[in-house]
Amino acid sequence: MADRTFCICWNWEHDAGFIRLLEAACASRGLGLIQVTPANLADSIRQLREGWLTFHGLLDRASDTDERFLEVVEWASDRGVYRINPYERARLQWDKATVHIVLSHATHTPRTIILPPFDRVPELPPLDLAPLGESFCIKPAQGGGGDGVVVGATTLDEVVASRQEFAADRYLLQSMVRPADLNGRPGWFRVIHFAGRVFPFWWNPKTHVYAPVTAEEEAGFGLGPLRSVSASIAWVCGLELFSSEIARTHDGLFVAVDYVNDPVDLRLQSETPDGVPDETVAVLAAGLADLVQAGGPQL
Numbered sequence: 001m002a003d004r005t006f007c008i009c010w011n012w013e014h015d016a017g018f019i020r021l022l023e024a025a026c027a028s029r030g031l032g033l034i035q036v037t038p039a040n041l042a043d044s045i046r047q048l049r050e051g052w053l054t055f056h057g058l059l060d061r062a063s064d065t066d067e068r069f070l071e072v073v074e075w076a077s078d079r080g081v082y083r084i085n086p087y088e089r090a091r092l093q094w095d096k097a098t099v100h101i102v103l104s105h106a107t108h109t110p111r112t113i114i115l116p117p118f119d120r121v122p123e124l125p126p127l128d129l130a131p132l133g134e135s136f137c138i139k140p141a142q143g144g145g146g147d148g149v150v151v152g153a154t155t156l157d158e159v160v161a162s163r164q165e166f167a168a169d170r171y172l173l174q175s176m177v178r179p180a181d182l183n184g185r186p187g188w189f190r191v192i193h194f195a196g197r198v199f200p201f202w203w204n205p206k207t208h209v210y211a212p213v214t215a216e217e218e219a220g221f222g223l224g225p226l227r228s229v230s231a232s233i234a235w236v237c238g239l240e241l242f243s244s245e246i247a248r249t250h251d252g253l254f255v256a257v258d259y260v261n262d263p264v265d266l267r268l269q270s271e272t273p274d275g276v277p278d279e280t281v282a283v284l285a286a287g288l289a290d291l292v293q294a295g296g297p298q299l
Helices: 013-028 041-050 067-078 087-094 096-103 156-163 215-220 225-237 278-294
Strands: 005-010 032-036 057-061 082-084 112-115 136-140 150-153 171-175 188-194 197-203 210-212 241-248 254-261
Touching: 005 013, 005 067, 005 278, 013 032, 013 278, 032 041, 041 067, 057 067, 057 278, 067 082, 067 087, 082 278, 087 096, 087 225, 096 112, 096 171, 096 225, 096 254, 136 156, 150 156, 156 171, 188 225, 188 278, 197 225, 197 278, 225 241, 225 254
Parallel strands: 005 032, 005 057, 057 082
Antiparallel strands: 112 171, 136 150, 136 171, 188 197, 188 241, 197 210, 241 254
16 A cells, blocks of 8 residues: 555546546555545545545545535545645635735736625616726626626626626626737736746637747746746735736736636646646646655645
């Protein structure tokens, strides 16, 4: 039996490619890997309760969509098990309004108006939308995957209608960020941050295709601030693994557009055009295994 064991909770079928790489990384290190999925969740919880199952590190990629996994998360928390992206920190990032308020003091963010929930304030006072420009984005503060997001809104009527879709949620109205043209590519980037390491990618907002930023491109286009912006977001959110969208504008500013994505979409590029390059996912899988084997980051 392995000296240490890594537990991963997952319930998204498209994580299968990442899981294969994680299995290989753990096996090469003599690290045990326990996979808790919807198929074995009840049995795994029973074994944890009865003391037949234990582990030394946890990555939870399931409880955000299925609260039944929270018993595994709580078991780990109660016993001081090392947890990557601890639930109590991760859940704070689900509210984009709260993150914006803090992050806007640390880095450039879009011009933003935060609105209270429709359920609490159905009739808004007069709004001045002019600072947002000719068009703007409407985003519910919670949720992901683009649910409820309106891009290119221009009228107050759109704001009124959107607020009622998720009536218990706050909404953000944000100016449209227009990226600079960098030799025919939009200056829009997806950046993965992992345990202090930064992986920047060109990321066309229309195609969502990842392409690694090379060292030559980083130097030639002056893209070094992608790393400092990502570090600022990491300081605010306190997570070890997340991704962000950052745009470089025509006036040279680096603007955080989509702040904290967790869990990170780790679909493989070899399996879907808008996936993360396989080589990067393999590096992340190896790094996760190393973290659990070491019992956490080594200061």
